[in-house]
Amino acid sequence: MAGSARKTDTRTQQAYQTLKGLIMDNALKPSASYLETELAEMLGMSRTPVREATLQLESEGFLSIRPRHGITILPISIEDMQDIYDLLTELEPYAAEKVARDGLSEHGHTLLMSHVSAMDAALQANDLIAWAYADEAFHMDLVRLAGNARLSKIVSTFWGQVHRARMATLTLRPKPVRSNEDHRRLVSFVQSGDWQAARNLHREHRKNAKTMLVDLITHHNLNHL
Amino acid sequence: MAGSARKTDTRTQQAYQTLKGLIMDNALKPSASYLETELAEMLGMSRTPVREATLQLESEGFLSIRPRHGITILPISIEDMQDIYDLLTELEPYAAEKVARDGLSEHGHTLLMSHVSAMDAALQANDLIAWAYADEAFHMDLVRLAGNARLSKIVSTFWGQVHRARMATLTLRPKPVRSNEDHRRLVSFVQSGDWQAARNLHREHRKNAKTMLVDLITHHNLNHL
DNA sequence: CCGTAATTTAATGCATACATTAATTAATGC
DNA sequence: GCATTAATTAATGTATGCATTAAATTACGG
CATH class of the missing domain: 1.10.10.10 (Winged helix-like DNA-binding domain superfamily/Winged helix DNA-binding domain)
Known part of the structure; x- marks a missing residue:
């Protein structure tokens, strides 16, 4: 649930x-x-x-x-998705940069990697729902690690708003293997303090997510989920 | 008021x-x-x-x-200011980019320039309060022109939260002449569709605002406004 | 005299009753 | 028969009263 x-x-x-x-x-x-x-x-x-x-x-x-x-x-339209993902594309990469700059704690690393493992396991088991929740947890925890409460709240609300659309398109999209590669690389950039790489990678990651979802919704005529 | x-x-x-x-x-x-x-x-x-x-x-x-x-x-602490300005530094430049990409309407240009004029006039008359309100109006209208309702709401809330701090430091800061130069240049970049220049300039503009405010608050011991 | 427990106090959480007002239906006139 | 207006209905907006529970105070025991 x-x-x-x-x-x-x-x-x-x-x-x-x-x-x-x-x-x-x-x-x-x-x-x-x-x-x-x-x-x-x-x-x-x-x-x-x-x-x-x-x-x-x-x-x-x-x-x-x-x-x-x-x-x-409220149903969520393509315009809503675009607006939300556009903002997440600004905010989440900023969070990644911030964490990379400030330093990732041992605890933070463990937390993020546990979600990465959960995603791997979920993919192995072909459990897309479990994957979706682990993905969400990964993204949210990364943002939380940035230590800006206002940022966390905003991003959390947005993920909540697109939740239905993500779940509805889960079986329509290609298996998110590449996505989890991104996550691993992101954690490594963040941990090594390479904030520019972290920011850029995460930005691309979010842009890809937006493109994929918007295309899916368009092609499958899923406006107003 | x-x-x-x-x-x-x-x-x-x-x-x-x-x-x-x-x-x-x-x-x-x-x-x-x-x-x-x-x-x-x-x-x-x-x-x-x-x-x-x-x-x-x-x-x-x-x-x-x-x-x-x-x-x-709730009083506003330095940490609050930093968190808020960090986010505005991501969000407002994005808005500038978006407007530059989508194109600035005749109406939009008039609107923004009216605020720039108001700021000039206010500075001439040494009316810092009028300047502050015109500055706020300029920034908010630019964001609104980006056409993302969620973005507008967030930025508006943040400006509301820092309002007291801005007003309290109004007489402590140097006369904001350079700020209004930025505004003029920004409008021209936006109008000419040079979204990269618009984004970068606005980003610097916001960063400067953050640095100035945080320094002022620190040096004048104004924590918890 | 101090610390703990019982009692009192009072602010909030919630339910409910009432007032208000918009939507719906009925009624009237054309 | 249609349109306009009046009457009705019902859902929300607001006030209020009661129940709950945390804080404050007092009383008691050590």
């Missing part, structure tokens, strides 16, 4: 986690609309925490609240 | 606009704490819309809600 409802304290947080999870897992369908009351009933709580959660999710781009038209799960 | 409360419909939006304005204008002091009830009374409404507004403002980094410790206006 994508954002499996973690054990949180308040109902607002529960609602946030659960709804986000349902949206990312495609259980709440894009373009579908719901009323506050429906969602509240669905989650077994009153409207208040649901409202607070949906307001949050709206500002993060997962849904749209139109006062008398209900709460609509 | 910074975020002068525009005429909005709902009380939640009113509360959001008003509080954001008060925070940016330094009327609600950084590090000060308030209770939901206090703010509600202050704004002449019940706790509900105040809660919704403060949740929003928290997720945008303007304040922090700690359940039994009140709502604290």
